[in-house]
Amino acid sequence: MTLTAIIISIVCLVVGFVIGFVLSKSSLNSKAKFIVKDAKKTAENIIENANVKAEAIKKEKEAQAKVKFLELKSQHDENIQSREKKMQEAEKRIRDKEQKLNDELSKTGKLEKDLERQVAEYNKKHEIVVKKQQELDVATAQKVEMLEKISNYSAEEAKNELVESMKAEAKTRAQAYVQSIMEEAQLNAKNDAKKVVIQTIQRIGTEQAIENSVSVFNIESDEVKGRIIGREGRNIRALEAATGVEIIVDDTPEAILLSCFDPVRREIARLSLHKLVTDGRIHPARIEEVVEKTRKQIDEEIIEIGKRTIIDLGIHGLHPELVKIVGRMKYRSSYGQNLLQHSREVANIAATMAAELGLNVKLAKRAGLLHDIGKVPEQESELPHALLGMQWAEKYGENPEVVNAIGAHHDEVEMTSLLSPIIQVADGISGARPGARRQVLESYIQRLKDLEAAALSFEGVSSAYAIQAGRELRVMVESAKVTDEVAHQLSYDISEKIQNELTYPGQVKITVIRETRAVNIAR
Structure with missing residues (x-):
């Protein structure tokens, strides 16, 4: 019987006795006595039912405990069997390894025996060879002694005389042969070089554009000049301060001059003026805003120019930074010659010469386009443009031949491939055309x-x-x-x-x- 059932039974008894006591004290009639009796009986029934339930619960818990015990016992047996199985497998692997090791040791023993046998055979053959060599040396010495007696010359004297006579004859023949080869090579080299250069110049023709330092901005009427100047000249001062370009407003009808040595600044000023005049709102704050937007637009245009250039030349896989540098060439000049046009021309000339000589045309064109990238740094550098361009090309993963061609086209570094002299020659051809360059600019x-x-x-x-x-x-x-x-x-x-x-x-x-x-x- 559980504790709960016992407590219920005691409570029922107490309640029954209390009811009986109360009813007996109140001197009730016989009906009350009957109720007391009935209550006692009910209490006894409740106690009996509680005992039955308690017994049933006890048996149920015992059954559950047995089932749980059996489950745990089964799980324990399975774990033991699994461990035994793993131990058996490990023992089997160890036995297999031991068997393999024994087999290897056996093979090694056999190999050692074979090696010892071969060493013994080699030693025996070596002794025979040594004896034969000694016999040969004795026979040779006897023959040399016999020849010395016959010729009245020692072996060393005869050898030296023979060597000297052969050396003089070989030297005379070699000099004649070398002279003949050199004359033929020089003649052929000059003829071939002239042929390659002439064919290249005839096949490659590009425009020669001489840039100046002044741009003209056309306007519809002279009334716009006053708006550009602004009250007390503050608009034109703001525009000059923002762009770094001198704006010349004079009596020239329907035109304003933009003066600056930097073509990028002039282009930014020209586009900014066009936007301001078209929009109509011209004041210092608006000028600074438009100039900044135009500067970003020029940066995007530079990238687009670089992409179009490499597509036109059929160059692939160029690093984005190098593409941007190629685009900046449009706004730079070298001795008055547009740098991008010059680089494109050098690329085409180098590609033609490489094709004539059977070299890599794509690499030649690539090196020709990139040979002057050191001339367009965003910040001034103390390095020569050839070395700076070589550093950039190496930094952005260009082919070593292209890197060397860029650095060696003005002899700053030693040439290590045939591509380098081709780029140097192509650069000279492009720059030497009549009217191509101006030193003064x-x-x-x-x-x-x-x-x-x-x-x-x-x-x-x-x-x-x-x-x-x-x-x-x-x-x-x-x-x-x-x-x-x-x-x-x-x-x-x-x-x-x-x-x-x-x-x-x-x-x-x-x-x-x-x-x-x-x-x-x-x-």
Whole structure:
């Protein structure tokens, strides 16, 4: 009997006795006595039922415990059998390995015996060979001694005389043969070289474009000039400060001149002016916004030009950075010759010459296009353009022959392949065409770059632009770092540095511009 059943039985008894006691105390009638009797009987029945249920629960729990015990016992037996099986398998593997090891040891023993037998046979044969050699040496010595007696010459003297006579005869014949070969090679080389160069020049013809440093912006009427200048000239000053281009508004009808040595700056200024005039809203804030958007547009256009160029030339797999550099060539010139046109021409000339000589045409065209990439750095570099271009090509995974051709086309590095002299010759052919280059323009552009670099070397200078063909230098300074008093001193210091370090015709005017802006936003 469980604890619950016992408690229920006791409670029932207590309740029955309490009821009986209450009924007996109240002197009820016989009906009350009957109720008490009935209650006692009910309590006894409840107790009996509780005992029966308790017994049934006990048997059920015992049965469940037996089942659980059997399950655990079965699981335990299975685990033991699994472990025994694994142990048997491990023992089998160990026995197999031992058997294999014994077999290998047996084979090794046999091989050692065979080796010992072969060594013994070799030693026996070696002894026989040594004896034969000794006999041969004795016979040779006897023959040499006999010959020395007959000829009255020692063996060493005879050998030296024979060698000397053969050496003189061979030298005479070799000199004659070499002279003949050299004359024939020089004649053929000159004829073949002339043939290749003439055929290449005849087959390759490109336009020769001479760039200048001035662009013309056409307008519909002269009324637009006043809007571009702005009140007290603030619009034109803002445009010049943002682009670094000198804007010349004179009496020329329906035209404005844009002057700058950098073609990229001129193109940005031209497109920005076109957008501003078309839109009609021309003020300093709008000018800066349009110039910035135009600069991004030019960057995208440079990439597109590079992609079109490599597609036209059939060049594949060029690194995106090299594609961008090729696009920038359109806005650069070398001695007055457009750099992109020059590079395309060199690529075609080199490809034609490589085809004539049976070399790799694709590599020649690739090296020809990339040979002057060192001329378009985003920042000035002290390295020669050939070495800088070679570094870029190597950095972006170009073929070693292409890398060497770029670096060696001005003899900065040693040529290691036949492709390098072809690129050097093609570059010379392209640059030597009548009217292809102008030395004066290159030196003029370099002088303007040196002027700007001299100003940028001072602390507090944010930008500098050479205008008026190098006769004026406009310097923008940071208002937080340069005060009005310092601006005057800075102008003097820059003029002194230019005067002492640079060579220039005439005189250069240095204008330092300091601007303070207060910007707030109403929300």
